[in-house]
Amino acid sequence: MFDLAELERAHGIVGQAVPPTPAHAWPLLAQRLGTRVVVKHENHTPIGAxxxxxxxxxxxxxxxxxxxTAGIISATRGNHGQSLAFAASRHGVPAVIYVPRGNSVEKNRAMHAFGAELVEHGEDFQAAAEEAQRRAQFAGLHMVPSFHRDLVLGVATYALELxxxxxxxxxxxVPIxxxxxxxxxxxxxxxxxLKTEIVGVQSTEAPSYALSFAAGKIVTTETSNTLADGMATRIPDPDAFALIRKGASRIVQVSDDEVGAAIRAYWTDTHNLAEGAGAAALAAALQEKQKLAGKRVGLILSGGNIDFDLFRKWVGTDVTPAAQRAMA
Structure with a gap:
């Protein structure tokens, strides 16, 4: 995809708007996991992801x-759209963002505040993406996909820092x-x-990449009904899957209960707010706690954009037995 020199140049581009995010070793998280742990705080960017x-x-x-370019158009569940709206506003480019109906209210408000035209369409991300592609063709707008070399190059800058x-x-x-x-x-x-083992994390309710990884070929799902909207993917991207299959050791699936427990753990142990996908890495590490003794563990806290109502209903309710086990 790219070499180290290009990654360094990309880091310079990103650095004009985003200072390096912190990587903290939290002692309470270390106690919880029973080993050394470092959290990369991508919840501390200008869009919170x-x-x-x-x-x-x-x-x-x-x-x-x-x-x-007359303008850009894309589809999102939130953070991708915020990213494009933020960047487009810095370059004076109009941005149209499609989201599924029932999408995160607060992520929608943020995209609009960053200057995007927001359109609700369909029942899930895939339906929104297909409609955005159709509009791009007849409106003469540049369609930005959800997975692209330049997007990977950009987000790889956080891994370079870490x-x-x-x-x-x-x-x-790392959540997927x-x-x-x-x-x-x-x-x-x-x-x-480096030799770091990289482990992907998906929701049990949206396991398309996990199923594909196990099968050695693309597997799609009919639904993606997880509360962790950043992991709500039904159809894997072929290029992403090829890279993950080659470079990741495995993919762990975590339940919404486990993710909710991890959100609570981040709050109590670090006083950082994590969205569902942002807490997924910690949820997976807690699930595999017995395997981690003596290892230095990295966790990607990929974002903190969780709606208050969702936080209250999902995370702030009584802890279920499954979540109690995940917190133990």
Whole structure:
């Protein structure tokens, strides 16, 4: 996809808008996991999520190579759309973002506040994406996919920061939505010549990449009904899957109860708010706690954009027996 020099240049582009995010070793999380742990805080970007990096790099190239672009269009469950709206506003490019009906109210408000035209369509991400593609064709807008080389190049800059701050990580847990985050981690690790084991994380309610990884070929699902909307993917991207299959050791599936427990753990142990996908890496590490003794563990807290009502209903309710086990 790219070499280390290009990744360094991308880091410079991202750095014009996004300072390096912290990588903290939290002692209470170390006690909870029974081993050393480092959290990469991508919830501390200007949009509260790692995706901002990809949008900045994508728009930088688009404006250089196609300066007369009439506008961009894409589909999202939230953070990808915020990234594009944020980057497009910095370049003076109109942005149209499609979301499924019932999407996160607060993510929708944020995309609109960053200057995007927001359109609700369909019952899930896939339906919204297909409609966005149709509109792009008749409206003359540039369609930005959910997975693209420049998006991976951008988000790989957080992995570059993490691996340079903590080159001795034995294992890194990374949530998977459409796959740009874990692909960026794999690329950065390989370009730096490190041996860190990279483990993907998906929801039990949206396990398309996990099923594909196990089968060795693309497997789709009919639904993606997880509360962790950043992992609500039914159809894997073929390029992302190829990279994940080659560079990840395995994919762990976590339930919504386990993710809810991890959100609570982040709050009590670090006073950081994580969205569902953002807490998934910790949920997976807690599930595999017995395997981690003596290892230095990395966790990607990919974002903190969770609606207050969802937080209250999902995370703030009485803890279920499954969540109690996950918190133990």
């Amino acid at each position: 790692f995706k901002v990096r990809g949008g900045l790099v994508y728009l930088d190239r688009l404006k250089r190579e196609s300066p007369n 691996f340079r701050a903590a080159p001795d990580l034995d294992i890194l847990y 939505g459409q796959g740009s985050g874990i692909s960026g981690c794999i690329m950065a690790r390989d370009l730096l010549g």
